[in-house]
Amino acid sequence: MFKIVVVLVAIFSCSSAINPGPVVHATKGEVWPKPQQQEKSQDFFVIRPHTFSFKAPDNIGCPNFLNDALTRYWTIIATATLKKSWTKQSLLDLDSSLGNLDSLTIELTGECASEEILPAFGDDENYSLTVSAEESLLSAATIWGVLRGLETFSQLIYTEQDVLVINATSITDFPTHPYRGLLLDTSRHFEPVSIIFKTLDAMAYNKLNVFHWHLTDDHSFPYKSRAFPELSDEGAYHPVATVYEQSDVKRVIEYARLRGIRVVPEFDTPGHTRSWGVSHPELLTSCYTGDEANGQLGPMDPSKNTTYEFISQLFAEVTDVFPDSYFHIGGDEVDFECWKSNPDLTAFMAANDLASYEKLENYFIQHVVDILDGLGSNYLVWEEVFVNGVDLPESTVVHVWKFNGGPATLNQVTKAGKYALYSSCWYLSNLHSGGDWNLFYDCYPLEYVDTDEQRQLILGGEVCMWGEYVNEHSVMQRVWPRASAAAERLWSAANVKDMTDAQRRIEEHACRMNRRGIEAQPPNGPGVCL
């Protein structure tokens, strides 16, 4: 990390070596995240949108799903690639092209079970792509692979003299990590569905495949529950303006599905639940000062059966609404102070042989885990649940997030044989003056553990956008292209870590996102998107 900082400082320091123009010259037609294997020729084709089309056999699986994707990418290629395409000079002699590329054939070698197919953990996302004089073919065993390949194809195209071109290219590609997520917190600030859609678009442009929807927290409860509408009626910032109706949730899930993105909801418990208590104070622990309740409410009350009955009913609804087989149950930052102050809990612990507050938390989580087991759902938990010694079933995924000691915790979690997800280095709320995507790029969880067995337990990672200091006006700018750094480390091969190479590609990628309507900020200092 030190070396990288030095490199960037050297570029921007005032010295006589300063050059006019952008500090980093963007690549043209390079793919982000970088494919696993790619051969690229100097030879190129011209693409004329009005004559270009995708071709697929009549009997291809899931034609409706595919039609949606192909329409989307045709539009991106024809419009967002050409937009603002003036170039000062061309490096290509267009007359020397291999001719027009009039079609790309789409081949789905596997079955597509149904038009309602859902992305799921462990999906095959492999694809191969050939653009050559002999054939132009995108081939994949799954619809998900087709999606990833279409994204790559669209990124290979660039503009020269107001004309779209693509180099003859051969790619074989697949993700290094199966779980590549982005967390969006819609509790601290509400984000309109339009922003979530745009976030999902940008995720697809970065081949991220899990939208971790941190729906609720202390400050607001924007999810409009069928069973308990009062949770958002009273616990949202506003009961109408800042809630996700059931129809909104459905639209988000569908929008994500069509882009091969899973939606993993989080309903954090037993801490971070203050907003639940606006309508249901009985769920939370009464905090005491001395012998008297002081009117404040703490984490959920783990001593009452009614707490678990409520959770059981709500989670039954939530696992029905959200089709993904995984559910994030939180478990972070449980404040023991309020629990300690409450005499009923002290009595309960004594009666139940719970010798510590960690054990009390364990008691709570165990009940929630049992509820989810009953619902047939898998779950993720924040690292405290593991660190505090809660007994977790084998399928549980432990989400490592603390910045300090992150690598050690990851090593510890996987050493204990647990599945892990890593976020410690990918907190977008951590700001740094100047560009900082390099800090997010310089992070590779697989290097932080001792053995190959442990590496196999690392499913991937998540870049986290907590909502305290971003609103609908600033969240896209804050996330992109900083999240792209994580996206490449999660998708590409371990040896794709050259900062100088990445610098030029992320410059292009940020401009590409701008052209597609994503308000990415500049990654590298002075520059321009043309």
Add this chain to the structure above:
Amino acid sequence: MFKIVVVLVAIFSCSSAINPGPVVHATKGEVWPKPQQQEKSQDFFVIRPHTFSFKAPDNIGCPNFLNDALTRYWTIIATATLKKSWTKQSLLDLDSSLGNLDSLTIELTGECASEEILPAFGDDENYSLTVSAEESLLSAATIWGVLRGLETFSQLIYTEQDVLVINATSITDFPTHPYRGLLLDTSRHFEPVSIIFKTLDAMAYNKLNVFHWHLTDDHSFPYKSRAFPELSDEGAYHPVATVYEQSDVKRVIEYARLRGIRVVPEFDTPGHTRSWGVSHPELLTSCYTGDEANGQLGPMDPSKNTTYEFISQLFAEVTDVFPDSYFHIGGDEVDFECWKSNPDLTAFMAANDLASYEKLENYFIQHVVDILDGLGSNYLVWEEVFVNGVDLPESTVVHVWKFNGGPATLNQVTKAGKYALYSSCWYLSNLHSGGDWNLFYDCYPLEYVDTDEQRQLILGGEVCMWGEYVNEHSVMQRVWPRASAAAERLWSAANVKDMTDAQRRIEEHACRMNRRGIEAQPPNGPGVCL
């Protein structure tokens, strides 16, 4: 500063005291920056846009200028105040209002010289505003005071139960500092005119009155010169897409003028000029490695008469295009290394008895200063020009910007009897995780000097948005409401510094800017703009 950080940390730390809802409850109808004197009653009026109007005597000065301002504010009041105005509950019983406020009378007690009137340094911006059962009157001696008073009036209005209300209020107001600026760098990234317009709108909403347009720098030269169009043809990022045509500059100046905002252009010399050298390499110093020119270009070549002839011609144009009597000539961060490497400069210095590179810089600046004197223009310079001992005429304004030692430099500049402008604490490119407006708020230049005589030389300050890491998609979010913190310290009385009071008002102010189309980010953590 330490105390403030502690306060904010206390609010956001996880403790059982956490409350649902926004962490900071916005005020309603409070003014930012806070007026010098204000009395506010619990009594209030209702405003119904369809019956509300501004009234001015038929013979009022500059009716066209005023008409533009009144139309603008009527629209803001009627639309931007009501937008998204749902409230969970009202604190007011509307039936107890003093009735409808049907008009505000505008009184201009002084002359208005001409419809083409330009804002100028030292303008009277005082106004008084009364909203009472007896009379509702905005009175000012100048058109500028009327503008400031209209802004205040618009901010007094808030929404209750979908109805606009305003409390009976009496205000006498004037700025503490006559110079309250915002620097925007349009060289490192080009900002479209639409973004500059929006920036000017936001400046008006914060009573800032100087737009410091840092037009050119090393990376690009976006100003399309009449005399030297090749400067932008070759030195802009793009000769068409990223230049300010003469018509664009005129529109910016006019847009600013109508809002009482001066436009002070900066053409930084002799450093930060690398982009000039794309079309005019002869203006810049050839850097040497050993005995040979290495092809790199450094700061302007101070040894050639042709350099000054060029500057003279360009600045004659620029002082004609920009009507303000002040011009920022830069002078910061001159890199002596290239000068040192060049044997012609060594010989020139020997021949002209210039014993140091500071003296060489002095020689250059002296020529530029003479050029501007000849053009009848006043000027501002960055602090290095003073620190390096350049002889400056009395009217020169020294712009203090370095973060380290800023207060000491300000003290030194004013002790030497020079006018000063302060920016050291107001660099918006300095990022901090979490909200950081408090850091910008905790800065008061008048406290940094020893005597009242020195204080009289402090004209004000500027908040600086350098363009390395912001583009058109992120600059509004980066600037607002962080610049608002500086705006209040520059306008309001010295004792307006209570962070807890400011916190609630800036929460309202950020939401107010959002409603008016300014993409301000959230200042205080979890919250919502309704």
